[in-house]
Every structure is written in structure tokens, then in C-alpha cells.
Amino acid sequence: MGLIGILLALGVLIALAYRGWSVLLLAPIAALIAAALSGQPMLAHWTQTFMPAAADFVGQFFPLFLLGAVFGKVMEDSGSVRAIADELTRRLGAQRAILAVVLAGAALTYGGVSLFVALFVLAPMAEALFRRADIPRRLMPPAIALGTFTFTMMAMPGTPAIQNAIPMPFFGTTTFAAPGLGLIASAIMLGFGMWWLRRAEARARAQGEGFTEIRAPEIDQAVLRERAVTAREFDPAEATRGHQSPDLPSGLVAALPLLVVIAVNLTMSLLVLPALDLSWLAQPIWGETSFGAVSGVWSVAVALTAAIVVAIGLNYRRLPRLRATLDAGANASVLPIFAVASLVGFGAVVAALPAFALVREWVLSIEGGPLVSLAVATNILAALTGSASGGLTIALDALGETYLQLAQETGIDPQLLHRVAVMSAGTLDSLPHSGAVVTLLSVCGVTPRAGYFNIAMVAIVGALLALVAVIVLGTFVGSF
Structure with missing residues (x-):
């Protein structure tokens, strides 16, 4: 009955979250x-687990x-995100629109700009380029996804993505963990x-398919928001x-804060x-x-702080409402972290139930060794939650030790x-119900x-x- 309860609880969570219900609830x-x-005991698990x-x-x-979030908002409001996109557009041109x-997506996200900040700049950039190059609109999302969802989120050494930071307290590592393997994985992706x-693109041209101005109907913004906040x-x-x-x-001024993130983190x-x-x-006073x-979190925190200071210093005149920019960035961080934390709380309760021993035994019995079973467990949880960060934290909370x-x-x-x-967290988190994909x-x-x-295919x-x-x-x- 306990295993049925776990499966039923997962079903309720997935089904209602997909329909736009708040994960906080x-x-x-x-x-x-x-x-x-x-x-x-339900109340004990709620308050004590x-x-x-x-x-x-x-x-x-x-x-x-x-x-x-603050760094992403400062980069957006200062025009730096658009400047980087425009510079790459100018240098590569419509003939290399996809590249x-x-x-552009890779530069922004590897430099620490939040995904959703990047999306709202990359989408119009891609639309203009694809229109000029007569490339089908349907190829815009995978091109953006390749630059933002994949190697810069989970493989490039030092990427400040939250997914790359989550394992650090569990394994005592840094964001530069296994840099050689990360570079190889990035090259493959x-x-x-x-x-x-x-x-x-070649197949579309051969079939005479080009860019279309017709857009799909927009999704309800409230539903979209509830799905999105668990994703990034x-x-x-x-x-x-x-x-x-x-x-x-200028392109150089816009890119400098991104370089600061990488250099200071390293x-x-x-x-x-x-x-x-x-x-x-x-x-005991320090827990x-x-x-x-703590070293990994400290490194990324210092790097982002330094980049924020540099971005403000270089663009102070372009930020006449600096307080509003900082407030918006700070506010943008609250709902996502509490949404993911709620998923983590759910995972902790499930892991504490007697029936979870069966799940643990099944995971650890997967043939291929610890690396394969860790990959399978994390993929499954990321797929079920539609969240790389949520699935990864649940997996490591339950099985990291x-x-x-x-x-x-x-x-x-x-x-x-x-x-x-x-x-592993960054693969099946891109299923159709993922908030990042829907957005x-x-x-x-x-x-x-x-x-x-x-x-x-790409993600x-x-x-x-x-x-x-x-x-x-x-x-x-x-x-290595």
C-alpha cells in the first residue's frame, strides 16, 4: 500500500502541475x-520532514x-543581453542564422544570465534572423534550446547554472567538476x-518550406508561469x-560581466x-x-556579485531606475526557489517512507554500476517533476550519501x-510538460x-x- 501511495502522490503532483496548479500547494x-x-503521521511529516x-x-x-536573477535583470535592463545578441547577429549574419x-544563447547562459531573461531576447532575435534567411519558424525553438538547455547548463566546466551547483554540497565538489569530461560532453551535444x-534546415529547403509569419496562440500566462518557475x-x-x-x-562592454563570472568563479x-x-x-556555531x-556555493556567489557590480558600474547611465531593476531581479528569485524547495520537501517525505526502501533497492540493483544507476534515478525524477533542479535535489537528498x-x-x-x-538531470527534464519547453x-x-x-532531438x-x-x-x- 505504501508503494501505491507514492505512485498516487506522484500522479497527483504531475497531473495537476501540468494543468497549471501551483507546486507550492x-x-x-x-x-x-x-x-x-x-x-x-501526516502532520509530523509535513512539519518535521x-x-x-x-x-x-x-x-x-x-x-x-x-x-x-538579479544579474540577469541587470544585464537585461542595461541592454547588455540585446547587445550580445546583436553583435553575434552582425558578425555571423543571416546565412548562419542557426549558429x-x-x-548567443550559449554565451548568455554560460555567462550566468538566467534562461528566461535570455529567452525573451533570443526569441525576437531568432525570428528576425530566420525571416531574413527564410528558415522555418518551427526550427527557432530547437536552436534556442541547443544554446541554452544543454551543454551550458550541465556540462561546460564552471557553468553557474543552479543545476551545476546542486551536487556540490553532497559531493564536496565545485562547478568545475570533471572539466575534461564536461568539455567532451559539450562538444558532443x-x-x-x-x-x-x-x-x-536542408530538408525544409528541399521541400520548399520557408519562414511563416503565422504564430501559434499564446498560452495562458498564469498557467505558463506556474510551469516555468519549477524549471529555472x-x-x-x-x-x-x-x-x-x-x-x-558595445559588444565588449556587454560581454565583460559574463567574463567576470567565469574568471572569478575559476x-x-x-x-x-x-x-x-x-x-x-x-x-557548532557554523553548523x-x-x-x-560550502566552497562551491561561495565561489559562484562571489562571481555573480562581482559581475553585478561590474555590470552596474559599466552601465550606470543606462540604469536610471536601478532600484526597480534590482527589486525585479530579487522578486524573480523568490517563487522559483520556493517552488523547487517544495518539490524537495515532497521528495524528502517520500524518501522517509518505509516503502521507499523498495525503490532504493531497485535503483541500486540496476546493472552497470553506481554511475548507471545514478543516471537512471536522476533521469526518472527529472522527467516526473519536469524540473532538472527539483529532480536532481530529490535524487541526491534520497541517495546522495x-x-x-x-x-x-x-x-x-x-x-x-x-x-x-x-x-542526467538535464536530459529528460525537457519532456513536453517541462516548463522551460512550454515557455x-x-x-x-x-x-x-x-x-x-x-x-x-537536440535537448x-x-x-x-x-x-x-x-x-x-x-x-x-x-x-579528468
């Missing part, structure tokens, strides 16, 4: 259903949600994605608030923090934590666990029927190929 309800059908797990997630990652869109999109760390409702500068900076992760004596973190549990112990027993580098976990299709004016297949198939390559290389060669 659904997650505790689903957790209570699972607890009740397992014969467990669900809430501490959700609060721990907020406590660990709110700085990154907050700073990431221009992919590289980018190479496969570009090959597929060029092939799709920016509330799209705040994207239109603040004051966007009509005066754009310096903090590899040079500054490892050189400090942080043994005092083990004292008896360790250097490995077990996998770390298995890694120590079998000689697997925790950095390899980190990279496999992040890449992308909506802003591009493309129906799921017309646009989703190519999104799946799921390409990512799975890269994940398999990393697991195989990690198994036979190790982490």
Missing part, C-alpha cells in the same frame, strides 16, 4: 497523500537564485545538435518589469578558497559543516558523480506538434549521447 498535498496511504528539507534547500541555494542563435539542425531560477512575470535601456552598450574555486584555512567551519560543502559511499568503496571520483548527476514554444509562437520533435537525444560517453569514459578512464 501541490507538493505538500502530494506528500500528505503519500504519508497517509503509508500509515505514517517536508519543511526542514525545503528549508535546507532554501538555506543552501537562495544566494545563487537571488544573485543569478548565431545557438552561440553541440556537434550533434548543429548537425541535426542543419539537416532539418527566474520568475518570468518579472521579465517585463524594471526599465530596459534603449541605448545599448579563481575562487581553484586558487583563493583552497588556500584559506577554513577548519573553523566544523565548529559543523565542511569546506567542500549512498552513492558517495559506493564511490569511495569502488574508487570513483566524486567529481565524476557530480558530472553524471548534473547531465520556449510559447515565446517563439510554435505549437508543440510543430516544434517539439526537434527540441527532443534529449544529444544529451543522452553525451551522458553515455561520459559514463563510458568515466568507467574505463576515470575523471
Whole structure:
């Protein structure tokens, strides 16, 4: 009965979330259903299991949600996001429209700009380029997805995406975990994605299909928002608030804050923090934590803070309503982190139920070793929740300690666990019910029927190929 309760609770959560119900409400309800059908005390699980797990997630990652959203809003309102997109458009031109869109998305997201901030700039950029190049509108979403959903979110060394930060406290790693494997995975995803999109473009031209001005009907914004906030760390409702500068900076000025994020993150992760004596973190006053549990979050937080300061300093005159910009960015971080934290709370309740032992045994019994079973478990949870960050945190909360112990027993580098976990979370999270996918299709004016297949090819198939390559290389060669 307990296992039936878990499955029923998951069904309720998925079905109603897909229809636009708030995860803030659904997650505790689903957790209570699972607890009740397992014969467990509901109120105790709500206040003593669900809430501490959700609060721990907020406590660990709110700085990154907050700073990431503020940075994205500063970059947007200063005109820097548009300037970078325009610069790449000018340099590559309409003849390489798909490549221009992919590289623009990659530059923005790898530099720390939140996905939804990037989407609202990339969509009109892609529309203008595809119109000039006479490329079908339906190829806009996969081109944007390739640059924003894939290698810059889960494979590129040092990417400040929240998904790449989540495993750090569990495995004592940094955002630069397994950099060589990450670069190989990035090359596979980018190479496969570009090959597929060029092939799709060539087929469309051969069939006489060109750009169309017809747009799909917009999705209800309230429903869209509820789906979107569990997918990425920016509330799209705040994207239109603040004051966007009509005066754009130069490409170099616009790109400098992105370079600051990468450089400061690298310096903090590899040079500054490892050189400090942080043994005092083990004292009770600091929560008896360790250097490995906090160093990654600290590095990204410092990097984003430095980038915000640089972006404001370079664009102060373009930010006449700076307070409104900062307020919008801060507000944009609140709903996403609480939505994901609620999913984490739900996962904590499920993991605490006696029936979850059957799930744990099944996962750990998957043939292929810890890397394969970790990949399967994380993929399943990301697929069910439609959230890479939610699925990843649930998986690591429930099984992270077990996998770390298995890694120590079998000689697997925790950095390899980190990279496999992040890449696994970023594959099946792009199923049709994903908030990021729904939002992308909506802003591009493309129906799921017309646009989703190519999104799946570049964001799921390409990512799975890269994940398999990393697991195989990690198994036979190790982490590098």
C-alpha cells in the first residue's frame, strides 16, 4: 500500500502541475497523500520532514537564485543581453542564422544570465534572423534550446547554472567538476545538435518550406508561469518589469560581466578558497559543516556579485531606475526557489517512507554500476517533476550519501558523480510538460506538434549521447 501511495502522490503532483496548479500547494498535498496511504503521521511529516528539507534547500541555494536573477535583470535592463545578441547577429549574419542563435544563447547562459531573461531576447532575435534567411519558424525553438538547455547548463566546466551547483554540497565538489569530461560532453551535444539542425534546415529547403509569419496562440500566462518557475531560477512575470535601456552598450562592454563570472568563479574555486584555512567551519556555531560543502556555493556567489557590480558600474547611465531593476531581479528569485524547495520537501517525505526502501533497492540493483544507476534515478525524477533542479535535489537528498559511499568503496571520483548527476538531470527534464519547453514554444509562437520533435532531438537525444560517453569514459578512464 505504501508503494501505491507514492505512485498516487506522484500522479497527483504531475497531473495537476501540468494543468497549471501551483507546486507550492501541490507538493505538500502530494506528500500528505503519500504519508497517509503509508500509515505514517501526516502532520509530523509535513512539519518535521517536508519543511526542514525545503528549508535546507532554501538555506543552501537562495544566494545563487537571488544573485543569478538579479544579474540577469541587470544585464537585461542595461541592454547588455540585446547587445550580445546583436553583435553575434552582425558578425555571423543571416546565412548562419542557426549558429548565431545557438552561440548567443550559449554565451548568455554560460555567462550566468538566467534562461528566461535570455529567452525573451533570443526569441525576437531568432525570428528576425530566420525571416531574413527564410528558415522555418518551427526550427527557432530547437536552436534556442541547443544554446541554452544543454551543454551550458550541465556540462561546460564552471557553468553557474543552479543545476551545476546542486551536487556540490553532497559531493564536496565545485562547478568545475570533471572539466575534461564536461568539455567532451559539450562538444558532443553541440556537434550533434548543429548537425541535426542543419539537416532539418536542408530538408525544409528541399521541400520548399520557408519562414511563416503565422504564430501559434499564446498560452495562458498564469498557467505558463506556474510551469516555468519549477524549471529555472527566474520568475518570468518579472521579465517585463524594471526599465530596459534603449541605448545599448558595445559588444565588449556587454560581454565583460559574463567574463567576470567565469574568471572569478575559476579563481575562487581553484586558487583563493583552497588556500584559506577554513577548519573553523566544523565548529557548532557554523553548523559543523565542511569546506567542500560550502566552497562551491561561495565561489559562484562571489562571481555573480562581482559581475553585478561590474555590470552596474559599466552601465550606470543606462540604469536610471536601478532600484526597480534590482527589486525585479530579487522578486524573480523568490517563487522559483520556493517552488523547487517544495518539490524537495515532497521528495524528502517520500524518501522517509518505509516503502521507499523498495525503490532504493531497485535503483541500486540496476546493472552497470553506481554511475548507471545514478543516471537512471536522476533521469526518472527529472522527467516526473519536469524540473532538472527539483529532480536532481530529490535524487541526491534520497541517495546522495549512498552513492558517495559506493564511490569511495569502488574508487570513483566524486567529481565524476557530480558530472553524471548534473547531465542526467538535464536530459529528460525537457519532456513536453517541462516548463522551460512550454515557455520556449510559447515565446517563439510554435505549437508543440510543430516544434517539439526537434527540441527532443537536440535537448534529449544529444544529451543522452553525451551522458553515455561520459559514463563510458568515466568507467574505463576515470575523471579528468
